[in-house]
Structures are given as structure tokens and as C-alpha cells.
Amino acid sequence: MPGDEQAGLPTGEVARRLGVSPVTLRSWERRYGIGPAHREQGRHRRWSAADIALLEAMCELTSQGLPPAEAARVAADRRACQDPSPARGEPPTGGGAKPSDLAGDETRLLVRGLVRAADRLDAPTLQESLADAVDLWGVEDAWEAVIAPTLRAAGRRWATVGEPYVEVEHFLSWHIAAELRRRAYPVARQGPVALLAAVPAEDHTLPLDALAAALTGRGIAFRMLGASVPPPALVHAMRRLGPAAVVLWSQTSATAMPGLAAAVPNRMFGVAGARRRPLLLLAGPGWRGVKVPDCAVLPQSLRAAVDCIGARAGLGVPSNGAVTTKA
Incomplete structure (x- = not known):
């Protein structure tokens, strides 16, 4: 940084250059330790070129879908490899706070x-x-x-x-x-994929958007069909993808379709002798009190759904007590 910038930039200017809010920068510093390595008592924080490089790495990682706590750890590890001196600051501790x-x-x-x-x-x-x-x-x-x-x-x-x-x-x-x-962008399909769809006549899909963004953060490939998916379209998509998991969202019991739910597990994929059925997740309050297949999983939260899909994709384990299986 030329001229006076060598002394460091204030938080507001750094936020403007990175395209984030000052509140975000202060929160990253408080929760993850991503802050100025050197401070002078009685003066506002000033961000050096090395500090800003760490923030740029943090922004890049979060834009790729990494959760902030994990992005902070990776960014700090990178900086430690480039300059292991303790004077450059310590890596974040505590893994970040949660709501x-x-x-x-x-x-x-x-x-x-x-x-x-x-x-x-x-x-x-x-x-x-x-x-x-x-x-x-x-x-x-x-x-x-x-x-x-x-x-x-x-x-x-x-x-x-x-x-x-x-x-x-x-x-x-x-x-x-x-x-x-x-925050939900396509992950290259190099393994199992999850198929997300709302049942016919269901136009409320915000939870599916949240699931797509959360899967992106875990690095799990998904394909989104969106609202009010006709049964033939769902079947055709399943035939094309051979998904490891199928998520059917229903907001109300009026839109839940037990017949459609029963048909999904009967669709098998793969070569002869190694065929498999997709994992069926029936998400949303619409499935409560509705007769569903015994093999269906009813996730009780967004995290439970992501954990369950991650376990099916070989990328994690389901959380204890967070899902209900009809068995």
C-alpha cells in the first residue's frame, strides 16, 4: 500500500474495498480472530496489507460456500504457512460462536x-x-x-x-x-447428488432454498426443481440423475401426496447386481400425520436434513435424535 496506507487502513475503508459491511469485519474479529495483528493503544484499529490479504482469503472462501468458522481456520492456516511468526497474530480459537x-x-x-x-x-x-x-x-x-x-x-x-x-x-x-x-450454487457432480423438489401445488420453497445453500456449504451436489413439481417431471429427473437422496417439501397437509412419496423408493438405479434406491426425505410440516413409506426419513430441522444427506453421500454422519425414520 503506497503512501499513508502503509500505516494501515481504517475498518470502514477496508470494508468498502472488500464489499462487506464494517459490522461483518468486527464480527469476524470478535468471533474468529480475523483482525489487525498489531494495535496501538488509544487508537482506532488499522488494517495492514497482510491483515487485508487475510480478509480477502476469508471473503473468497465464504463466497465458495465454506461456513465462516471453517473459512477463518483455513485462511489463518494459509497465513501461518506464509509467515509463521507469532507477531502476525494467532489463528482463531473456539471455532466461532453460534446463535x-x-x-x-x-x-x-x-x-x-x-x-x-x-x-x-x-x-x-x-x-x-x-x-x-x-x-x-x-x-x-x-x-x-x-x-x-x-x-x-x-x-x-x-x-x-x-x-x-x-x-x-x-x-x-x-x-x-x-x-x-x-449462496446456493451448483457443486460439480463428482459423486452422489441430492434432488430437491416441492410437491405439486406447493409454492412455498424458502426451506428448499435454505437446504440448497446449506448443502453448498457442505460441498454436497444438489439439483433443484423448485415449486410445484409434477410427478412425471420428478420421475424423469430421477431417471436422469439416479440421485442418492430425494427431498420432497410440503408446507401443509393439503399439498402432501402420500402416493408420490410411496412411489419414490420403488425407483432403483445402477447396473444390474448393484442397484440401489434413493433415500427419501419428506421435509416440512405437511407430512405430519400423513401415512408415508416406512423407509422415509422425516427430518426435524434443516441441520438434520443436511446431516442425513451428507451421511448418504459419505460426507458426514446424521445427528443423533434429529431425524425420525418411519420404521
């Missing part, structure tokens, strides 16, 4: 801030807050501790206010979908 580490009041404040931004149709604030939440905690934790409660709060307000609140809920849903889809 569950926050007090209940703090979590409620985050949710309330998102709902208020939606009430004002304040797109910049809403999008920045959503991005910060996912940057800090990853898709799975941000969804379960912040985003899903925000959607439920907006739904309760819609039930109270009525039709005049529809535009707010649509506005909120669109921005959440935009943030999740920004």
Missing part, C-alpha cells in the same frame, strides 16, 4: 430488527442484516435461530393485521430467498 450462544433477548432483538426493516420496506438494511447473520453463523444456524423465527413473526403479524400486510411478507420472503440463492 445459540446468544442470550434469548439478543436473538429476539435480531429478529425484531429484521421484522422492522421489512415493515419499513427498507431493502438495504434488511439485506445487509440477513447477509451479516449468514456470514457470522452459516446457513444452518442462521436459518434456525434468526431467519425462521423472523418468518414466523411476520406470519403472526400478517394473521393479526390481515391483507394490508401481504406486501411486507412478500418483501421479506423475496429478500430471504435472494440471500439464500446467492
Whole structure:
């Protein structure tokens, strides 16, 4: 950095150059140890060229779908290999905080801030807050501790206010979908793939967007069919892909299709003598109380669904007690 920049840049300027918010940088420093290696007492933090290079690596890794805590570890390891001197700062410790580490009041404040931004149709604030939440905690934790409660709060307000609140809920849903889809990009298929689809007549797909983003973060290939998938289209896609797992989303019991669920496990793939059936995950509250195949898995959370698919793909183990198997 030429001239005065050799002394380091302030947080606001670094955030502007990297295209992230100052809040994100401060949160990375607090939670993952990604901060200025040298500080002078009584002065604002100044970021050196080496500090900014570490931030650039962090941004690159998170843009590739790595959870922030893992990206911080990898970025710090890279810097340690380039300059092992302890003066350059220590790698992050503690693995990063999760929303569950926050007090209940703090979590409620985050949710309330998102709902208020939606009430004002304040797109910049809403999008920045959503991005910060996912940057800090990853898709799975941000969804379960912040985003899903925000959607439920907006739904309760819609039930109270009525039709005049529809535009707010649509506005909120669109921005959440935009943030999740920004983080869900195709992983090259070098192994098992998961097929994601909503049952016919089901137009609510935000949880599928969250699942796609979370699978991306785990490096698991998926193919998204989206809302209201006709049964023949699902069958054709299964025949083309031979998926390791099929996820069928249903928001309400009115859209759940037991017949379609029963047909999925009967589809076998592979060469003769080594045929296999796809793992069937029936996701969403619509499947509660509906008769489903004994082999079906009913994940109780986003993390449980990702763990289950990861285990099927050979990339992890299912979390204990997080899924219900009809057996």
C-alpha cells in the first residue's frame, strides 16, 4: 500500500474495498480472530496489507460456500504457512460462536430488527442484516435461530393485521430467498447428488432454498426443481440423475401426496447386481400425520436434513435424535 496506507487502513475503508459491511469485519474479529495483528493503544484499529490479504482469503472462501468458522481456520492456516511468526497474530480459537450462544433477548432483538426493516420496506438494511447473520453463523444456524423465527413473526403479524400486510411478507420472503440463492450454487457432480423438489401445488420453497445453500456449504451436489413439481417431471429427473437422496417439501397437509412419496423408493438405479434406491426425505410440516413409506426419513430441522444427506453421500454422519425414520 503506497503512501499513508502503509500505516494501515481504517475498518470502514477496508470494508468498502472488500464489499462487506464494517459490522461483518468486527464480527469476524470478535468471533474468529480475523483482525489487525498489531494495535496501538488509544487508537482506532488499522488494517495492514497482510491483515487485508487475510480478509480477502476469508471473503473468497465464504463466497465458495465454506461456513465462516471453517473459512477463518483455513485462511489463518494459509497465513501461518506464509509467515509463521507469532507477531502476525494467532489463528482463531473456539471455532466461532453460534446463535445459540446468544442470550434469548439478543436473538429476539435480531429478529425484531429484521421484522422492522421489512415493515419499513427498507431493502438495504434488511439485506445487509440477513447477509451479516449468514456470514457470522452459516446457513444452518442462521436459518434456525434468526431467519425462521423472523418468518414466523411476520406470519403472526400478517394473521393479526390481515391483507394490508401481504406486501411486507412478500418483501421479506423475496429478500430471504435472494440471500439464500446467492449462496446456493451448483457443486460439480463428482459423486452422489441430492434432488430437491416441492410437491405439486406447493409454492412455498424458502426451506428448499435454505437446504440448497446449506448443502453448498457442505460441498454436497444438489439439483433443484423448485415449486410445484409434477410427478412425471420428478420421475424423469430421477431417471436422469439416479440421485442418492430425494427431498420432497410440503408446507401443509393439503399439498402432501402420500402416493408420490410411496412411489419414490420403488425407483432403483445402477447396473444390474448393484442397484440401489434413493433415500427419501419428506421435509416440512405437511407430512405430519400423513401415512408415508416406512423407509422415509422425516427430518426435524434443516441441520438434520443436511446431516442425513451428507451421511448418504459419505460426507458426514446424521445427528443423533434429529431425524425420525418411519420404521
